[in-house]
Amino acid sequence: MRIDLHTHSTASDGTDSPAGLVREAAAAGLDVVAITDHDTTAGWAEAAAARPAGLTLVRGMEMSCVGRGVDGYPVAVHLLAYLFDPADRGFAAERERLRAERVQRLRAMAELMAADGLPVDPDAVLASAGPAAGRPHLARALVEAGVVPSVDAAFADLLSSNGRYYVEKADTPLRRAVEMIAEAGGVSVLAHGRARSRGRLLDLREVRDLVPYGLGGLEVDHPDHSASDRTVLRELARECGLLITGSSDYHGVNKTIGLGDCTTEPDQFEKLVGRSAGVPVLAS
Known part of the structure:
Protein backbone atom coordinates (compact mmCIF):
# COMPACT_ATOMS: atom_id res chain seq x y z
CA MET A 1 0.00 0.00 0.00
CA ARG A 2 1.41 3.41 -1.04
CA ILE A 3 0.34 6.32 1.18
CA ASP A 4 1.29 10.00 0.66
CA LEU A 5 0.00 12.29 3.41
CA HIS A 6 1.21 15.74 2.31
CA THR A 7 0.24 17.31 -1.02
CA HIS A 8 -0.87 20.70 -2.31
CA SER A 9 -3.31 21.89 -4.97
CA THR A 10 -4.30 25.21 -6.51
CA ALA A 11 -6.43 25.79 -3.40
CA SER A 12 -3.13 27.07 -1.99
CA ASP A 13 0.25 26.98 -3.72
CA GLY A 14 0.22 23.83 -5.84
CA THR A 15 -0.23 23.80 -9.61
CA ASP A 16 -2.72 20.90 -9.92
CA SER A 17 -6.38 21.57 -9.28
CA PRO A 18 -7.84 19.50 -6.42
CA ALA A 19 -9.51 17.28 -9.03
CA GLY A 20 -6.27 17.05 -10.97
CA LEU A 21 -4.37 16.20 -7.80
CA VAL A 22 -6.45 13.11 -7.00
CA ARG A 23 -6.28 11.97 -10.62
CA GLU A 24 -2.49 12.35 -10.58
CA ALA A 25 -2.33 10.48 -7.28
CA ALA A 26 -4.18 7.52 -8.76
CA ALA A 27 -2.02 7.62 -11.89
CA ALA A 28 1.11 7.60 -9.71
CA GLY A 29 -0.04 4.35 -8.11
CA LEU A 30 -1.02 5.75 -4.74
CA ASP A 31 -3.61 3.97 -2.64
CA VAL A 32 -4.05 6.87 -0.20
CA VAL A 33 -3.45 10.60 -0.66
CA ALA A 34 -4.01 13.52 1.68
CA ILE A 35 -4.86 16.98 0.40
CA THR A 36 -3.14 19.42 2.79
CA ASP A 37 -3.32 22.93 1.39
CA HIS A 38 -2.03 25.85 3.44
CA ASP A 39 -4.52 27.18 6.00
CA THR A 40 -7.56 26.18 3.96
CA THR A 41 -10.04 23.38 3.30
CA ALA A 42 -11.14 25.00 0.03
CA GLY A 43 -10.02 22.04 -2.10
CA TRP A 44 -11.76 19.33 -0.09
CA ALA A 45 -15.07 19.23 -1.93
CA GLU A 46 -13.59 19.23 -5.43
CA ALA A 47 -11.05 16.55 -4.54
CA ALA A 48 -13.76 14.40 -2.98
CA ALA A 49 -16.05 14.74 -5.99
CA ALA A 50 -13.27 13.79 -8.42
CA ARG A 51 -11.75 10.96 -6.35
CA PRO A 52 -11.07 7.97 -8.61
CA ALA A 53 -12.34 4.55 -7.59
CA GLY A 54 -9.81 2.74 -5.46
CA LEU A 55 -8.13 5.87 -4.11
CA THR A 56 -8.62 6.75 -0.45
CA LEU A 57 -8.72 10.49 0.24
CA VAL A 58 -7.63 12.02 3.54
CA ARG A 59 -8.87 15.55 4.06
CA GLY A 60 -6.34 17.74 5.84
CA MET A 61 -4.49 21.03 5.92
CA GLU A 62 -1.03 22.46 6.56
CA MET A 63 -1.23 25.15 9.24
CA SER A 64 1.09 28.15 9.59
CA CYS A 65 2.47 28.23 13.13
CA VAL A 66 5.24 29.76 15.20
CA GLY A 67 7.35 27.79 17.64
CA ARG A 68 10.60 28.07 19.59
CA GLY A 69 13.72 27.89 17.48
CA VAL A 70 16.95 26.14 18.40
CA ASP A 71 18.38 29.62 19.06
CA GLY A 72 15.56 30.43 21.49
CA TYR A 73 13.82 32.88 19.15
CA PRO A 74 10.45 32.39 17.40
CA VAL A 75 10.58 30.33 14.21
CA ALA A 76 8.01 29.55 11.51
CA VAL A 77 6.69 25.99 11.79
CA HIS A 78 4.20 24.03 9.70
CA LEU A 79 1.74 21.66 11.32
CA LEU A 80 -0.25 19.11 9.35
CA ALA A 81 -3.86 18.68 10.51
CA TYR A 82 -5.76 15.57 9.46
CA LEU A 83 -9.42 14.59 9.52
CA PHE A 84 -10.64 17.49 11.66
CA ASP A 85 -14.17 18.89 11.67
CA PRO A 86 -14.06 21.98 9.41
CA ALA A 87 -17.16 23.37 11.11
CA ASP A 88 -15.47 23.66 14.51
CA ARG A 89 -16.00 27.37 15.19
CA GLY A 90 -12.75 28.18 16.93
CA PHE A 91 -10.59 26.41 14.40
CA ALA A 92 -12.53 27.85 11.45
CA ALA A 93 -12.05 31.38 12.79
CA GLU A 94 -8.32 30.82 13.17
CA ARG A 95 -8.01 29.53 9.61
CA GLU A 96 -9.79 32.64 8.36
CA ARG A 97 -7.39 34.84 10.33
CA LEU A 98 -4.38 33.01 8.90
CA ASP A 157 17.13 35.12 -3.23
CA LEU A 158 14.24 37.58 -3.52
CA LEU A 159 11.76 35.59 -1.41
CA SER A 160 14.22 34.30 1.16
CA SER A 161 13.33 34.82 4.81
CA ASN A 162 16.65 36.65 5.06
CA GLY A 163 15.97 38.82 2.01
CA ARG A 164 15.10 42.50 1.81
CA TYR A 165 11.55 41.85 0.61
CA TYR A 166 10.54 39.35 3.27
CA VAL A 167 7.60 40.35 5.47
CA GLU A 168 6.59 38.48 8.62
CA LYS A 169 3.04 37.32 9.33
CA ALA A 170 1.32 36.53 12.61
CA ASP A 171 1.08 32.75 12.67
CA THR A 172 -0.64 30.58 15.27
CA PRO A 173 1.39 29.65 18.38
CA LEU A 174 2.32 26.01 17.95
CA ARG A 175 0.86 24.80 21.25
CA ARG A 176 -2.47 26.51 20.54
CA ALA A 177 -2.56 25.03 17.04
CA VAL A 178 -2.07 21.52 18.43
CA GLU A 179 -4.87 22.12 20.92
CA MET A 180 -7.24 23.50 18.26
CA ILE A 181 -6.72 20.52 15.97
CA ALA A 182 -7.38 18.11 18.83
CA GLU A 183 -10.49 20.05 19.87
CA ALA A 184 -11.78 19.75 16.29
CA GLY A 185 -11.32 15.98 16.35
CA GLY A 186 -8.23 16.02 14.18
CA VAL A 187 -4.72 14.62 14.40
CA SER A 188 -1.70 16.94 14.26
CA VAL A 189 1.67 16.01 12.75
CA LEU A 190 4.70 18.28 12.75
CA ALA A 191 5.69 18.85 9.11
CA HIS A 192 9.31 18.67 7.84
CA GLY A 193 10.75 19.49 11.24
CA ARG A 194 14.35 19.13 10.04
CA ALA A 195 14.19 20.78 6.60
CA ARG A 196 17.52 22.55 7.04
CA SER A 197 17.50 24.10 3.57
CA ARG A 198 14.48 26.19 4.58
CA GLY A 199 16.33 28.10 7.29
CA ARG A 200 16.16 28.08 11.09
CA LEU A 201 14.88 24.99 12.87
CA LEU A 202 12.44 24.22 15.65
CA ASP A 203 13.92 23.23 18.99
CA LEU A 204 12.99 19.54 19.20
CA ARG A 205 12.56 19.85 22.96
CA GLU A 206 9.31 21.61 22.10
CA VAL A 207 8.05 18.35 20.56
CA ARG A 208 8.21 16.71 23.98
CA ASP A 209 6.45 19.73 25.50
CA LEU A 210 3.59 19.42 23.00
CA VAL A 211 2.77 15.76 23.61
CA PRO A 212 0.50 16.44 26.63
CA TYR A 213 -1.47 18.96 24.55
CA GLY A 214 -2.32 16.48 21.81
CA LEU A 215 0.52 16.41 19.26
CA GLY A 216 -0.09 13.30 17.21
CA GLY A 217 3.01 12.65 15.14
CA LEU A 218 6.15 13.65 13.28
CA GLU A 219 6.67 13.76 9.53
CA VAL A 220 9.92 11.80 9.39
CA ASP A 221 10.41 10.72 5.79
CA HIS A 222 10.39 13.92 3.75
CA PRO A 223 12.43 14.93 0.69
CA ASP A 224 14.10 17.76 2.64
CA HIS A 225 15.30 15.49 5.47
CA SER A 226 18.74 13.88 5.50
CA ALA A 227 19.16 10.25 6.52
CA SER A 228 20.65 11.27 9.85
CA ASP A 229 17.83 13.72 10.61
CA ARG A 230 15.25 11.06 9.76
CA THR A 231 16.92 8.80 12.32
CA VAL A 232 16.75 11.52 14.98
CA LEU A 233 13.08 12.22 14.28
CA ARG A 234 12.15 8.55 14.18
CA GLU A 235 13.79 7.92 17.54
CA LEU A 236 12.11 11.00 19.03
CA ALA A 237 8.70 9.87 17.75
CA ARG A 238 9.14 6.44 19.27
CA GLU A 239 10.33 7.92 22.56
CA CYS A 240 7.26 10.18 22.74
CA GLY A 241 4.72 7.65 21.46
CA LEU A 242 4.04 9.70 18.31
CA LEU A 243 2.97 8.56 14.87
CA ILE A 244 5.66 8.40 12.17
CA THR A 245 4.62 9.61 8.72
CA GLY A 246 6.28 10.02 5.35
CA SER A 247 5.13 12.32 2.57
CA SER A 248 6.23 13.97 -0.66
CA ASP A 249 5.05 17.55 0.02
CA TYR A 250 4.01 17.57 -3.63
CA HIS A 251 3.33 20.98 -5.22
CA GLY A 252 2.99 20.06 -8.90
CA VAL A 253 5.43 21.80 -11.24
CA ASN A 254 6.45 24.27 -8.52
CA LYS A 255 8.84 21.60 -7.20
CA THR A 256 10.67 18.63 -8.67
CA ILE A 257 9.21 16.28 -6.04
CA GLY A 258 6.84 13.62 -7.33
CA LEU A 259 3.78 12.11 -5.70
CA GLY A 260 4.79 9.17 -3.51
CA ASP A 261 8.47 10.12 -3.36
CA CYS A 262 8.17 9.53 0.41
CA THR A 263 5.39 7.47 1.93
CA THR A 264 3.76 6.43 5.22
CA GLU A 265 3.66 2.88 6.52
CA PRO A 266 0.15 1.35 6.54
CA ASP A 267 0.16 0.63 10.27
CA GLN A 268 0.95 4.27 11.05
CA PHE A 269 -1.84 5.41 8.74
CA GLU A 270 -4.30 3.07 10.43
CA LYS A 271 -3.35 4.48 13.83
CA LEU A 272 -3.78 8.04 12.55
CA VAL A 273 -7.28 7.27 11.29
CA GLY A 274 -8.11 5.51 14.55
CA ARG A 275 -7.16 8.59 16.57
CA SER A 276 -9.32 10.99 14.54
CA ALA A 277 -12.89 12.01 15.32
CA GLY A 278 -13.62 14.88 12.95
CA VAL A 279 -14.36 13.66 9.43
CA PRO A 280 -13.84 10.15 8.01
CA VAL A 281 -11.47 9.12 5.27
CA LEU A 282 -13.17 8.80 1.89
CA ALA A 283 -12.71 5.32 0.51
CA SER A 284 -14.41 3.07 -2.02
Missing part, protein backbone atom coordinates in the same frame (compact mmCIF):
# COMPACT_ATOMS: atom_id res chain seq x y z
CA ARG A 99 -5.63 33.45 5.34
CA ALA A 100 -6.05 37.20 5.92
CA GLU A 101 -2.47 37.30 7.20
CA ARG A 102 -1.31 35.54 4.04
CA VAL A 103 -3.02 38.07 1.78
CA GLN A 104 -1.66 41.06 3.69
CA ARG A 105 1.87 39.65 3.72
CA LEU A 106 1.87 38.82 0.01
CA ARG A 107 0.61 42.29 -0.91
CA ALA A 108 3.25 43.93 1.27
CA MET A 109 6.05 41.91 -0.34
CA ALA A 110 4.77 42.58 -3.86
CA GLU A 111 4.49 46.31 -3.13
CA LEU A 112 8.07 46.43 -1.84
CA MET A 113 9.27 44.81 -5.05
CA ALA A 114 7.21 47.13 -7.24
CA ALA A 115 8.58 50.15 -5.35
CA ASP A 116 12.10 48.93 -6.20
CA GLY A 117 11.23 48.80 -9.89
CA LEU A 118 10.71 45.06 -10.28
CA PRO A 119 8.02 44.21 -12.86
CA VAL A 120 5.48 43.01 -10.29
CA ASP A 121 1.82 44.04 -10.22
CA PRO A 122 0.56 43.49 -6.63
CA ASP A 123 -3.10 43.45 -7.68
CA ALA A 124 -2.45 40.85 -10.38
CA VAL A 125 -0.45 38.66 -8.00
CA LEU A 126 -3.23 38.76 -5.40
CA ALA A 127 -5.88 38.04 -8.03
CA SER A 128 -4.00 34.93 -9.17
CA ALA A 129 -3.34 33.75 -5.63
CA GLY A 130 -6.82 33.63 -4.16
CA PRO A 131 -7.54 33.46 -0.41
CA ALA A 132 -4.67 31.08 0.46
CA ALA A 133 -2.04 33.42 -0.93
CA GLY A 134 1.58 32.42 -0.51
CA ARG A 135 5.08 33.27 -1.61
CA PRO A 136 4.98 30.69 -4.45
CA HIS A 137 2.37 32.87 -6.19
CA LEU A 138 4.81 35.78 -6.12
CA ALA A 139 7.60 33.45 -7.21
CA ARG A 140 5.64 32.40 -10.28
CA ALA A 141 4.99 36.06 -11.12
CA LEU A 142 8.73 36.73 -10.94
CA VAL A 143 9.42 33.76 -13.23
CA GLU A 144 6.80 34.92 -15.74
CA ALA A 145 8.29 38.42 -15.72
CA GLY A 146 11.75 37.03 -16.45
CA VAL A 147 13.22 38.28 -13.17
CA VAL A 148 14.33 34.81 -12.06
CA PRO A 149 14.67 31.53 -13.99
CA SER A 150 12.67 29.36 -11.58
CA VAL A 151 10.54 29.25 -8.44
CA ASP A 152 13.49 27.76 -6.54
CA ALA A 153 15.69 30.66 -7.64
CA ALA A 154 13.11 33.14 -6.38
CA PHE A 155 13.07 31.51 -2.96
CA ALA A 156 16.85 31.35 -2.81
Whole structure:
Protein backbone atom coordinates (compact mmCIF):
# COMPACT_ATOMS: atom_id res chain seq x y z
CA MET A 1 0.00 0.00 0.00
CA ARG A 2 1.41 3.41 -1.04
CA ILE A 3 0.34 6.32 1.18
CA ASP A 4 1.29 10.00 0.66
CA LEU A 5 0.00 12.29 3.41
CA HIS A 6 1.21 15.74 2.31
CA THR A 7 0.24 17.31 -1.02
CA HIS A 8 -0.87 20.70 -2.31
CA SER A 9 -3.31 21.89 -4.97
CA THR A 10 -4.30 25.21 -6.51
CA ALA A 11 -6.43 25.79 -3.40
CA SER A 12 -3.13 27.07 -1.99
CA ASP A 13 0.25 26.98 -3.72
CA GLY A 14 0.22 23.83 -5.84
CA THR A 15 -0.23 23.80 -9.61
CA ASP A 16 -2.72 20.90 -9.92
CA SER A 17 -6.38 21.57 -9.28
CA PRO A 18 -7.84 19.50 -6.42
CA ALA A 19 -9.51 17.28 -9.03
CA GLY A 20 -6.27 17.05 -10.97
CA LEU A 21 -4.37 16.20 -7.80
CA VAL A 22 -6.45 13.11 -7.00
CA ARG A 23 -6.28 11.97 -10.62
CA GLU A 24 -2.49 12.35 -10.58
CA ALA A 25 -2.33 10.48 -7.28
CA ALA A 26 -4.18 7.52 -8.76
CA ALA A 27 -2.02 7.62 -11.89
CA ALA A 28 1.11 7.60 -9.71
CA GLY A 29 -0.04 4.35 -8.11
CA LEU A 30 -1.02 5.75 -4.74
CA ASP A 31 -3.61 3.97 -2.64
CA VAL A 32 -4.05 6.87 -0.20
CA VAL A 33 -3.45 10.60 -0.66
CA ALA A 34 -4.01 13.52 1.68
CA ILE A 35 -4.86 16.98 0.40
CA THR A 36 -3.14 19.42 2.79
CA ASP A 37 -3.32 22.93 1.39
CA HIS A 38 -2.03 25.85 3.44
CA ASP A 39 -4.52 27.18 6.00
CA THR A 40 -7.56 26.18 3.96
CA THR A 41 -10.04 23.38 3.30
CA ALA A 42 -11.14 25.00 0.03
CA GLY A 43 -10.02 22.04 -2.10
CA TRP A 44 -11.76 19.33 -0.09
CA ALA A 45 -15.07 19.23 -1.93
CA GLU A 46 -13.59 19.23 -5.43
CA ALA A 47 -11.05 16.55 -4.54
CA ALA A 48 -13.76 14.40 -2.98
CA ALA A 49 -16.05 14.74 -5.99
CA ALA A 50 -13.27 13.79 -8.42
CA ARG A 51 -11.75 10.96 -6.35
CA PRO A 52 -11.07 7.97 -8.61
CA ALA A 53 -12.34 4.55 -7.59
CA GLY A 54 -9.81 2.74 -5.46
CA LEU A 55 -8.13 5.87 -4.11
CA THR A 56 -8.62 6.75 -0.45
CA LEU A 57 -8.72 10.49 0.24
CA VAL A 58 -7.63 12.02 3.54
CA ARG A 59 -8.87 15.55 4.06
CA GLY A 60 -6.34 17.74 5.84
CA MET A 61 -4.49 21.03 5.92
CA GLU A 62 -1.03 22.46 6.56
CA MET A 63 -1.23 25.15 9.24
CA SER A 64 1.09 28.15 9.59
CA CYS A 65 2.47 28.23 13.13
CA VAL A 66 5.24 29.76 15.20
CA GLY A 67 7.35 27.79 17.64
CA ARG A 68 10.60 28.07 19.59
CA GLY A 69 13.72 27.89 17.48
CA VAL A 70 16.95 26.14 18.40
CA ASP A 71 18.38 29.62 19.06
CA GLY A 72 15.56 30.43 21.49
CA TYR A 73 13.82 32.88 19.15
CA PRO A 74 10.45 32.39 17.40
CA VAL A 75 10.58 30.33 14.21
CA ALA A 76 8.01 29.55 11.51
CA VAL A 77 6.69 25.99 11.79
CA HIS A 78 4.20 24.03 9.70
CA LEU A 79 1.74 21.66 11.32
CA LEU A 80 -0.25 19.11 9.35
CA ALA A 81 -3.86 18.68 10.51
CA TYR A 82 -5.76 15.57 9.46
CA LEU A 83 -9.42 14.59 9.52
CA PHE A 84 -10.64 17.49 11.66
CA ASP A 85 -14.17 18.89 11.67
CA PRO A 86 -14.06 21.98 9.41
CA ALA A 87 -17.16 23.37 11.11
CA ASP A 88 -15.47 23.66 14.51
CA ARG A 89 -16.00 27.37 15.19
CA GLY A 90 -12.75 28.18 16.93
CA PHE A 91 -10.59 26.41 14.40
CA ALA A 92 -12.53 27.85 11.45
CA ALA A 93 -12.05 31.38 12.79
CA GLU A 94 -8.32 30.82 13.17
CA ARG A 95 -8.01 29.53 9.61
CA GLU A 96 -9.79 32.64 8.36
CA ARG A 97 -7.39 34.84 10.33
CA LEU A 98 -4.38 33.01 8.90
CA ARG A 99 -5.63 33.45 5.34
CA ALA A 100 -6.05 37.20 5.92
CA GLU A 101 -2.47 37.30 7.20
CA ARG A 102 -1.31 35.54 4.04
CA VAL A 103 -3.02 38.07 1.78
CA GLN A 104 -1.66 41.06 3.69
CA ARG A 105 1.87 39.65 3.72
CA LEU A 106 1.87 38.82 0.01
CA ARG A 107 0.61 42.29 -0.91
CA ALA A 108 3.25 43.93 1.27
CA MET A 109 6.05 41.91 -0.34
CA ALA A 110 4.77 42.58 -3.86
CA GLU A 111 4.49 46.31 -3.13
CA LEU A 112 8.07 46.43 -1.84
CA MET A 113 9.27 44.81 -5.05
CA ALA A 114 7.21 47.13 -7.24
CA ALA A 115 8.58 50.15 -5.35
CA ASP A 116 12.10 48.93 -6.20
CA GLY A 117 11.23 48.80 -9.89
CA LEU A 118 10.71 45.06 -10.28
CA PRO A 119 8.02 44.21 -12.86
CA VAL A 120 5.48 43.01 -10.29
CA ASP A 121 1.82 44.04 -10.22
CA PRO A 122 0.56 43.49 -6.63
CA ASP A 123 -3.10 43.45 -7.68
CA ALA A 124 -2.45 40.85 -10.38
CA VAL A 125 -0.45 38.66 -8.00
CA LEU A 126 -3.23 38.76 -5.40
CA ALA A 127 -5.88 38.04 -8.03
CA SER A 128 -4.00 34.93 -9.17
CA ALA A 129 -3.34 33.75 -5.63
CA GLY A 130 -6.82 33.63 -4.16
CA PRO A 131 -7.54 33.46 -0.41
CA ALA A 132 -4.67 31.08 0.46
CA ALA A 133 -2.04 33.42 -0.93
CA GLY A 134 1.58 32.42 -0.51
CA ARG A 135 5.08 33.27 -1.61
CA PRO A 136 4.98 30.69 -4.45
CA HIS A 137 2.37 32.87 -6.19
CA LEU A 138 4.81 35.78 -6.12
CA ALA A 139 7.60 33.45 -7.21
CA ARG A 140 5.64 32.40 -10.28
CA ALA A 141 4.99 36.06 -11.12
CA LEU A 142 8.73 36.73 -10.94
CA VAL A 143 9.42 33.76 -13.23
CA GLU A 144 6.80 34.92 -15.74
CA ALA A 145 8.29 38.42 -15.72
CA GLY A 146 11.75 37.03 -16.45
CA VAL A 147 13.22 38.28 -13.17
CA VAL A 148 14.33 34.81 -12.06
CA PRO A 149 14.67 31.53 -13.99
CA SER A 150 12.67 29.36 -11.58
CA VAL A 151 10.54 29.25 -8.44
CA ASP A 152 13.49 27.76 -6.54
CA ALA A 153 15.69 30.66 -7.64
CA ALA A 154 13.11 33.14 -6.38
CA PHE A 155 13.07 31.51 -2.96
CA ALA A 156 16.85 31.35 -2.81
CA ASP A 157 17.13 35.12 -3.23
CA LEU A 158 14.24 37.58 -3.52
CA LEU A 159 11.76 35.59 -1.41
CA SER A 160 14.22 34.30 1.16
CA SER A 161 13.33 34.82 4.81
CA ASN A 162 16.65 36.65 5.06
CA GLY A 163 15.97 38.82 2.01
CA ARG A 164 15.10 42.50 1.81
CA TYR A 165 11.55 41.85 0.61
CA TYR A 166 10.54 39.35 3.27
CA VAL A 167 7.60 40.35 5.47
CA GLU A 168 6.59 38.48 8.62
CA LYS A 169 3.04 37.32 9.33
CA ALA A 170 1.32 36.53 12.61
CA ASP A 171 1.08 32.75 12.67
CA THR A 172 -0.64 30.58 15.27
CA PRO A 173 1.39 29.65 18.38
CA LEU A 174 2.32 26.01 17.95
CA ARG A 175 0.86 24.80 21.25
CA ARG A 176 -2.47 26.51 20.54
CA ALA A 177 -2.56 25.03 17.04
CA VAL A 178 -2.07 21.52 18.43
CA GLU A 179 -4.87 22.12 20.92
CA MET A 180 -7.24 23.50 18.26
CA ILE A 181 -6.72 20.52 15.97
CA ALA A 182 -7.38 18.11 18.83
CA GLU A 183 -10.49 20.05 19.87
CA ALA A 184 -11.78 19.75 16.29
CA GLY A 185 -11.32 15.98 16.35
CA GLY A 186 -8.23 16.02 14.18
CA VAL A 187 -4.72 14.62 14.40
CA SER A 188 -1.70 16.94 14.26
CA VAL A 189 1.67 16.01 12.75
CA LEU A 190 4.70 18.28 12.75
CA ALA A 191 5.69 18.85 9.11
CA HIS A 192 9.31 18.67 7.84
CA GLY A 193 10.75 19.49 11.24
CA ARG A 194 14.35 19.13 10.04
CA ALA A 195 14.19 20.78 6.60
CA ARG A 196 17.52 22.55 7.04
CA SER A 197 17.50 24.10 3.57
CA ARG A 198 14.48 26.19 4.58
CA GLY A 199 16.33 28.10 7.29
CA ARG A 200 16.16 28.08 11.09
CA LEU A 201 14.88 24.99 12.87
CA LEU A 202 12.44 24.22 15.65
CA ASP A 203 13.92 23.23 18.99
CA LEU A 204 12.99 19.54 19.20
CA ARG A 205 12.56 19.85 22.96
CA GLU A 206 9.31 21.61 22.10
CA VAL A 207 8.05 18.35 20.56
CA ARG A 208 8.21 16.71 23.98
CA ASP A 209 6.45 19.73 25.50
CA LEU A 210 3.59 19.42 23.00
CA VAL A 211 2.77 15.76 23.61
CA PRO A 212 0.50 16.44 26.63
CA TYR A 213 -1.47 18.96 24.55
CA GLY A 214 -2.32 16.48 21.81
CA LEU A 215 0.52 16.41 19.26
CA GLY A 216 -0.09 13.30 17.21
CA GLY A 217 3.01 12.65 15.14
CA LEU A 218 6.15 13.65 13.28
CA GLU A 219 6.67 13.76 9.53
CA VAL A 220 9.92 11.80 9.39
CA ASP A 221 10.41 10.72 5.79
CA HIS A 222 10.39 13.92 3.75
CA PRO A 223 12.43 14.93 0.69
CA ASP A 224 14.10 17.76 2.64
CA HIS A 225 15.30 15.49 5.47
CA SER A 226 18.74 13.88 5.50
CA ALA A 227 19.16 10.25 6.52
CA SER A 228 20.65 11.27 9.85
CA ASP A 229 17.83 13.72 10.61
CA ARG A 230 15.25 11.06 9.76
CA THR A 231 16.92 8.80 12.32
CA VAL A 232 16.75 11.52 14.98
CA LEU A 233 13.08 12.22 14.28
CA ARG A 234 12.15 8.55 14.18
CA GLU A 235 13.79 7.92 17.54
CA LEU A 236 12.11 11.00 19.03
CA ALA A 237 8.70 9.87 17.75
CA ARG A 238 9.14 6.44 19.27
CA GLU A 239 10.33 7.92 22.56
CA CYS A 240 7.26 10.18 22.74
CA GLY A 241 4.72 7.65 21.46
CA LEU A 242 4.04 9.70 18.31
CA LEU A 243 2.97 8.56 14.87
CA ILE A 244 5.66 8.40 12.17
CA THR A 245 4.62 9.61 8.72
CA GLY A 246 6.28 10.02 5.35
CA SER A 247 5.13 12.32 2.57
CA SER A 248 6.23 13.97 -0.66
CA ASP A 249 5.05 17.55 0.02
CA TYR A 250 4.01 17.57 -3.63
CA HIS A 251 3.33 20.98 -5.22
CA GLY A 252 2.99 20.06 -8.90
CA VAL A 253 5.43 21.80 -11.24
CA ASN A 254 6.45 24.27 -8.52
CA LYS A 255 8.84 21.60 -7.20
CA THR A 256 10.67 18.63 -8.67
CA ILE A 257 9.21 16.28 -6.04
CA GLY A 258 6.84 13.62 -7.33
CA LEU A 259 3.78 12.11 -5.70
CA GLY A 260 4.79 9.17 -3.51
CA ASP A 261 8.47 10.12 -3.36
CA CYS A 262 8.17 9.53 0.41
CA THR A 263 5.39 7.47 1.93
CA THR A 264 3.76 6.43 5.22
CA GLU A 265 3.66 2.88 6.52
CA PRO A 266 0.15 1.35 6.54
CA ASP A 267 0.16 0.63 10.27
CA GLN A 268 0.95 4.27 11.05
CA PHE A 269 -1.84 5.41 8.74
CA GLU A 270 -4.30 3.07 10.43
CA LYS A 271 -3.35 4.48 13.83
CA LEU A 272 -3.78 8.04 12.55
CA VAL A 273 -7.28 7.27 11.29
CA GLY A 274 -8.11 5.51 14.55
CA ARG A 275 -7.16 8.59 16.57
CA SER A 276 -9.32 10.99 14.54
CA ALA A 277 -12.89 12.01 15.32
CA GLY A 278 -13.62 14.88 12.95
CA VAL A 279 -14.36 13.66 9.43
CA PRO A 280 -13.84 10.15 8.01
CA VAL A 281 -11.47 9.12 5.27
CA LEU A 282 -13.17 8.80 1.89
CA ALA A 283 -12.71 5.32 0.51
CA SER A 284 -14.41 3.07 -2.02
